[in-house]
Amino acid sequence: xxxxxxxxxxxxxxxxxxxxxxxxxxxxxxxxxxxxxxxxxxxxxxxxxxxxxxxxxxxxxxxxxxxxxxxxxxxxxxxxxxxxxxxxxxxxxxxxxxxxxxxxxxxxxx
Amino acid sequence: xxxxxxxxxxxxxxxxxxxxxxxxxxxxxxxxxxxxxxxxxxxxxxxxxxxxxxxxxxxxxxxxxxxxxxxxxxxxxxxxxxxxxxxxxxxxxxxxxxxxxxxxxxxxxxxx
Numbered sequence: 611x612x613x614x615x616x617x618x619x620x621x622x623x624x625x626x627x628x629x630x631x632x633x634x635x636x637x638x639x640x641x642x643x644x645x646x647x648x649x650x651x652x653x654x655x656x657x658x659x660x661x662x663x664x665x666x667x668x669x670x671x672x673x674x675x676x677x678x679x680x681x682x683x684x685x686x687x688x689x690x691x692x693x694x695x696x697x698x699x700x701x702x703x704x705x706x707x708x709x710x711x712x713x714x715x716x717x718x719x720x
Numbered sequence: 721x722x723x724x725x726x727x728x729x730x731x732x733x734x735x736x737x738x739x740x741x742x743x744x745x746x747x748x749x750x751x752x753x754x755x756x757x758x759x760x761x762x763x764x765x766x767x768x769x770x771x772x773x774x775x776x777x778x779x780x781x782x783x784x785x786x787x788x789x790x791x792x793x794x795x796x797x798x799x800x801x802x803x804x805x806x807x808x809x810x811x812x813x814x815x816x817x818x819x820x821x822x823x824x825x826x827x828x829x830x831x832x
Contacts, residue, residue: 614762642819653811653823654763698762702819707753707776710762 616711629686633699646698689718724824745814755811
């Protein structure tokens with residue numbers, strides 16, 4: 611079982627819709643959770659971090675964390691074609707390094 | 721530009737040659753990480769420095785890989801006797817106390 615799992619997609623949503631990206635992790639000691647966006651051929655860009663159970667909102671992005679279910683999600687409201695990218699879920703615990711999922715490829719259709 | 725800087729951006733080398741990559745982190749960040757990413761996969765941890773100390777090294781990192789951060793500022797990653805399987809994007813990231821890690825542009829290595 612992989613430590614961080616994401617649906618590989620691809621996920622397609624129409625422009626203006628809500629995109630929902632999901633991630634599960636296996637290490638119950640995980641403390642910090644991150645979402646990165648990666649455009650093709652580019653490096654990952656940090657878009658959200660979340661450390662405690664519940665929701666965290668930043669503009670059109672909402673991260674949700676449920677430690678009991680070992681589940682993290684990212685909602686993108688009013689999706690735009692420029693949101694088309696691969697979204698990487700990353701987790702860290704007492705060890706500082708990040709463990710990444712394989713990413714979910716999102717396409718927003720105009 | 722005060723972000724993480726990596727050089728070179730691209731490197732093509734012949735199998736068996738040695739290559740060295742450089743990473744300049746965000747200036748106030750004391751932690752520096754190296755990752756490797758292949759197509760269709762998430763970044764894979766290689767090694768981690770806090771200041772000049774190398775605190776962790778992945779079991780996946782073979783003896784041909786070595787990394788240094790001599791004065792706690794920039795870091796180098798060297799791969800000796802490159803193999804075709806080393807072809808990947810090598811990513812450097814830095815962070816401070818918040819654990820939020822910011823990535824450089826990466827170095828794309830192609831071994832022919």
